[in-house]
Amino acid sequence: MLKTLGQELRRLGRTARWSAQGLGRAWADEKSFRQWIAVNAVSVLLALILDLTAAERALIVALGLLILVAELLNTAIEATVDYISPAQDPRARKAKDCGSAAVALTAVAGAVAWMFVLWG
Numbered sequence: 001m002l003k004t005l006g007q008e009l010r011r012l013g014r015t016a017r018w019s020a021q022g023l024g025r026a027w028a029d030e031k032s033f034r035q036w037i038a039v040n041a042v043s044v045l046l047a048l049i050l051d052l053t054a055a056e057r058a059l060i061v062a063l064g065l066l067i068l069v070a071e072l073l074n075t076a077i078e079a080t081v082d083y084i085s086p087a088q089d090p091r092a093r094k095a096k097d098c099g100s101a102a103v104a105l106t107a108v109a110g111a112v113a114w115m116f117v118l119w120g
Contacts, residue, residue: 033071040064056117063110070106074099
């Protein structure tokens with residue numbers, strides 16, 4: 001059992017390292033990721049300053065994190081498409097556009113949540 005626990009802890013450590021590398025690469029290479037980080041920092045700050053319930057704060061923070069997730073997935077899609085098909089192709093464009101749309105819709109969800117929290 002201790003051997004299995006040790007293996008799982010090493011696997012968890014590798015997974016955490018790879019995730020940190022992904023975040024670092026996104027921060028270094030993706031201006032839009034850095035912009036969403038800034039937007040989320042302001043959003044979290046406002047959520048903490050304003051008189052919100054714990055549930056409202058949780059919703060705002062969770063949706064902000066989902067925007068970052070969508071941006072990371074969009075970055076992964078774009079990098080993969082560019083690697084597989086550097087030439088212009090309608091399928092590549094569709095994949096990239098859909099990834100971008102996912103980020104946009106997630107951002108709209110965050111904005112809608114803010115609207116309900118502030119004016120609901």
